Amino acid sequence: MGTWDTGPFDNDTAADFANALDDAEPETREALIRGVLIRTIDATGYLTEADEAVAAAALIAAQCPEGEPVDTPHGPETPMPVFPSDLRALADEALARIASDEAGPASNWVDPEDWKKWRATLARLRAVLVPPPPSIALFDVQP
Numbered sequence: 001m002g003t004w005d006t007g008p009f010d011n012d013t014a015a016d017f018a019n020a021l022d023d024a025e026p027e028t029r030e031a032l033i034r035g036v037l038i039r040t041i042d043a044t045g046y047l048t049e050a051d052e053a054v055a056a057a058a059l060i061a062a063q064c065p066e067g068e069p070v071d072t073p074h075g076p077e078t079p080m081p082v083f084p085s086d087l088r089a090l091a092d093e094a095l096a097r098i099a100s101d102e103a104g105p106a107s108n109w110v111d112p113e114d115w116k117k118w119r120a121t122l123a124r125l126r127a128v129l130v131p132p133p134p135s136i137a138l139f140d141v142q143p
Helices: 012-023 026-042 050-061 086-100 112-129
Strands: none
Touching: 012 026, 012 050, 026 050, 026 086, 050 086, 050 112, 086 112
C-alpha cells in the first residue's frame, strides 16, 4: 500500500475505492459510500476502511456549499449522484472517529508536517460537512 500525499485520494486504498465507485452501477454508488461511512463509525479496534471513509467524505463535501471539487486523477472519473443530506452528518461523524483514533490512521504519518496537513484536510472537510443550523422563524412578539 502506498501513500503519496495528504489528500483524500492520495493513497492506494482510496484510489481503489474510486475505481470501485467507477465500476459500480450509478444507483449503487450512494450505498457504497453510506456503507463505508457506517462501518467506520461502528468499527471497534482498527479502522480498516478509514482511507475509504475520508475519500467518501470528500465526495460528499464536494457537493456542499463551499465544498472543494474532487479533481484529482486518483478520484472517481464518473459523476457521482446527488447525495442525500443525511450523508453529511454520517461523513462528519466518520471523520471525527478517524481524527480521534490516535492508534489508527493518525499514527501512520512519519513526517509531522504531513500529519499536520492530513489533519488540516480532515478539519476542512468537517467544516464543509457540518450542516447549517436550521432556520426557525422567530415569532414577532410585541409587548
